[in-house]
Amino acid sequence: MVEKINHLEMQHITKRFPGVLALDDVSIELKKSEILALLGENGAGKTTLMNVLYGLYHQDEGSIFINDKIIEIESPINAMENHIGMVHQHFMLVPNLTVIENIALGYFQDTRFKLDLNLVRTKIMEIAKKYGMAVDPEAYIWQLSVGEQQRVELVKALTLGANLLILDEPTAALTPQQTDELIELLKEMARQDNSIIFISHKLNEVKSVSNRISVLRNGKLVHEGDTVSYTVSELAEEMAGRQINLPKSPEKLEFGEVMLDMKDIWAYNDQGGWGLQGLNLQLKAGEIMGIAGVSGNGQRELADVVSGVRKVEKGNILIDNWNITNHTASQIIERGMGYIPEDRLHEGSLPGFSVRENLILKDYNSSQISSSIFLKKKVIDKFANNLIETYNIKCPDMNTSCASLSGGNIQKVILAREITRNPKVLIAAYPIRGLDIGAAEYVHNRLIEAREAGMAILLISEELEEILDLSDRIGVIYEGAILKVLPGRGTDYKEIGLLMAGVIDE
Ligand SMILES: Nc1ncnc2c1ncn2[C@@H]1O[C@H](COP(=O)(O)OP(=O)(O)O)[C@@H](O)[C@H]1O
Ligand SMILES: [Mg+2]
Numbered sequence: 001m002v003e004k005i006n007h008l009e010m011q012h013i014t015k016r017f018p019g020v021l022a023l024d025d026v027s028i029e030l031k032k033s034e035i036l037a038l039l040g041e042n043g044a045g046k047t048t049l050m051n052v053l054y055g056l057y058h059q060d061e062g063s064i065f066i067n068d069k070i071i072e073i074e075s076p077i078n079a080m081e082n083h084i085g086m087v088h089q090h091f092m093l094v095p096n097l098t099v100i101e102n103i104a105l106g107y108f109q110d111t112r113f114k115l116d117l118n119l120v121r122t123k124i125m126e127i128a129k130k131y132g133m134a135v136d137p138e139a140y141i142w143q144l145s146v147g148e149q150q151r152v153e154l155v156k157a158l159t160l161g162a163n164l165l166i167l168d169e170p171t172a173a174l175t176p177q178q179t180d181e182l183i184e185l186l187k188e189m190a191r192q193d194n195s196i197i198f199i200s201h202k203l204n205e206v207k208s209v210s211n212r213i214s215v216l217r218n219g220k221l222v223h224e225g226d227t228v229s230y231t232v233s234e235l236a237e238e239m240a241g242r243q244i245n246l247p248k249s250p251e252k253l254e255f256g257e258v259m260l261d262m263k264d265i266w267a268y269n270d271q272g273g274w275g276l277q278g279l280n281l282q283l284k285a286g287e288i289m290g291i292a293g294v295s296g297n298g299q300r301e302l303a304d305v306v307s308g309v310r311k312v313e314k315g316n317i318l319i320d321n322w323n324i325t326n327h328t329a330s331q332i333i334e335r336g337m338g339y340i341p342e343d344r345l346h347e348g349s350l351p352g353f354s355v356r357e358n359l360i361l362k363d364y365n366s367s368q369i370s371s372s373i374f375l376k377k378k379v380i381d382k383f384a385n386n387l388i389e390t391y392n393i394k395c396p397d398m399n400t401s402c403a404s405l406s407g408g409n410i411q412k413v414i415l416a417r418e419i420t421r422n423p424k425v426l427i428a429a430y431p432i433r434g435l436d437i438g439a440a441e442y443v444h445n446r447l448i449e450a451r452e453a454g455m456a457i458l459l460i461s462e463e464l465e466e467i468l469d470l471s472d473r474i475g476v477i478y479e480g481a482i483l484k485v486l487p488g489r490g491t492d493y494k495e496i497g498l499l500m501a502g503v504i505d506e
Contacts, residue, residue, distance in 0.1 A: 004163045005083050005195065006032045006067050013062035015048055019396050022048040023059070024219040030164070035186065035196045037206040037227065039239050040216035041436040042408035043394060046199050049216070050166045053197075054086040055079040080106075085157025086166040091149050095142040100124065102141060103156045123159045131158075131188055147178035154185070158194075165189065166197045171205055172407075172434035176462065183209045201436045203232045217241055240438045247441065248469045249288060249448045251489065255472070256285025257320070259336075259456035260306070260425045265315035267301050275301030277480040278315075283425065288447065288457040290471030290488065292464060294500050298480035299460050300342070303429045306458075307339045308332040320424050333362055338423030338455075340414055342430050344407070348414045351403035355395050356384040358402045358413050362421065391416040392442070408439030415443060419450050426450055429460045444470060464493055478502050 008030045015023040023045045030036050038046050051057045053064065055073040063070050066082055073079050079086070093102050104120045121137050128135045135148075135155055144152065150170060157165055167186070171179045179202075186196055186209055200206055206213065207227060215223040215238045223238050230238070237243050260283040269275030276298050283289050293299060304310030306317060308329035317325045319335045327335075341347040349358050360380055384398045391412045395405055402410055411431070418426065428447060432440040447470060451457055461467050467474055471488035476499040484499055 003067065004193070007065075008164060008195070009065040009068075010049070010053060011063050011065065013049065013052060013059045013064075015045075015052060015057060015059050021219050023052070025062070026216065026219070026221045027062075028214045028221070028224075030195050030197065032193055032195055033190050034212065035190050035198055035210045037210035037213045038197055038199045038216065039203075039206065039213055039235065041239055041438050042406035043218075044216040044239075045219040046216055047168055050086065050168055050197065050199070053079070054084060054166060080160050080162065083161055083163045084166070085160065085162025085164070086168070087150065087153040087157065087170060088168055091153055093141045093149055093152060096140065098138055098140055099135065099144075099152050099155075100137045102152065103159055106156055106160050120159070124155055127155050127158045130192065131185060133185065145178075147174055147181070150174070150182070151185075154189075158189075163194045164197070165194060166199075168199045169201070169407075169434060170198070171200055171202060179205065201434065203235045203437075206235060207232055213238075215239060236437050239436060244437050244441050246437070246465075246469055247444050247448060249451060249472070249488075252286065252472060255287045256454060256456075258282050259285050259320050260458065261316075261318040261321075262306070263316045263318075265305060265317065266313045267305050267310055268313065269298075269301055275310075275480055276305065279477075279481045281475055281482050281485075283456045283458055285424070285456050286451060286454045287472045288451050288459055288470050288488075290467035290474045291458065291460045291477050291482075292467050292474055292496050292500060293462075293477035295462055297477050299429070299477060301480070302477070303339075303341065303427055303460060306332075306425075306427055307337065307341070336424035338418035338421060338426040340411075340418055340426070340428040340431050342433070342460075344410050344414055345403075349402045349410055352401060354399045354401055355388065355393065355405070355413055356380065356398035359384045359387050359398075359417050361417060387416040387420060391446075408435045408442075411435060411439065411443060415446050419446060419455075422453070423455060426455045426457045427460070428457060430462065431459070432461075432463070432466060464496060467496075468493075476500055 011027045013023050013026045026049060040046050048057065052059050053073065055075045055078045064073060071082060073082065100117055100120050103124060104117055107120060124135060124137050133151055133155065135151060141149060170182060174182065183205060190196055198210055210227045213225060213227055214221060262279060262281045265276050265279040266274065267276040279298065279302065291299060301310055305312050308327055312325050316323055319337060322335050324332050324335050345351055350361065360383065388398055393412045394409050402413060431443050435443065447457060459467065459470055473488050474486045474491060474496065475482040476484050476496060478500065484504065
């Protein structure tokens, strides 16, 4: 076997896709025990660069050096043989296999090893012990939380001999606590002679985890340096190439009628316990109400019952005075509900379908689009092209599949579709999670416009800054109910933080 990686260099890497110059003469360098943060807005080329390193794509120009020797990485197996491991943005584990079986699959593909489950188990336990990770080798993947699945991916890479780990947006789907745990784990891995390439849009994380940064913009390396010499806002500016301050919603004194009325709602969570326990809230036209809370306190169940995908056991939900309790999702949409879901790839869009199809997903029945059983092709094409232009969706054309777009652009497709339908109530769940600051600014401006247009907006988020910037009122959710409603202005972090922990001081 080749020696471990002490020094990696990617030099003058260029990669073209049809119509796109994804990487333009990019060079990066990484030494043993270093954590390099790769920064850049959506579409800057970060994933492409890492896919080249992992052997999923081959560069059109440029070279890769390991320990000063030039190497060709033809495939992921090749990458693994060279001690390079990658944890993808979307995990690639098989849900109905156990942890051991999933890791053994990696060996199976790698002819250096014979398949021996006991040997795999021993290796997993060694790695888990070395880095102080809790891993149950017999657990099924579907039983694990996102954070645990990610740990399995890391163990898998390490078990297969990696000492350079690539993590592509590893914290996008993690709670703040899981994120802290991951950061500690990565630091420990670096102390034990591994090196790490870390991709994230969350600049606080980048500050706390990395030693150096490399910044990509439109496929070019525009900056590199030591992390300590930057503030978070300087990093944001490097990424975007301009200064960005996220917009705040302008003060407003008058609101419209109650559009969403939730009265004493009870619903189960996925574990069979109570997810919502007597939740009450009222949302008015033209208002943004932020729902703040530690995740797992009923946010998911709240979004689910309003959108009609979870049963309400007790209580009533009214949209503009229409009782929609336990109606189907499509009946609720008809009544004027728009939904920007947490999981944009699976709930919010049909990734295998085109941008055009995704934009009209909910309009197949509306008279504007289908006057007969045939959809009017011309009308749809015009409609889709208009939205692509208005919402500045970056795609080669409307027939591109949604799955190949960046996270920010998928979110624009969903926003375009949901806002254009002009719903009475718009639920936005974690609308900027995983987006870069430029895309976040875009999404926030669209939400503020929707508020101006009179929509009643429920903003579920774990980012307090986002909630404070946008909300007219803030409801703190705790153990399945709204513990207290605070004004959006003049409320400070500390007060919300205490309430999020369930502390009421009255
Ligand atoms: N398989 C592909 N086919 C065509 N274009 C692609 C493919 N993968 C990425 N791109 C394009 O390359 C550019 C860089 O994308 P990507 O590396 O995913 O950016 P990032 O990870 O920084 O968000 C984007 O314009 C994207 O649309
Ligand atoms: Mg990416």
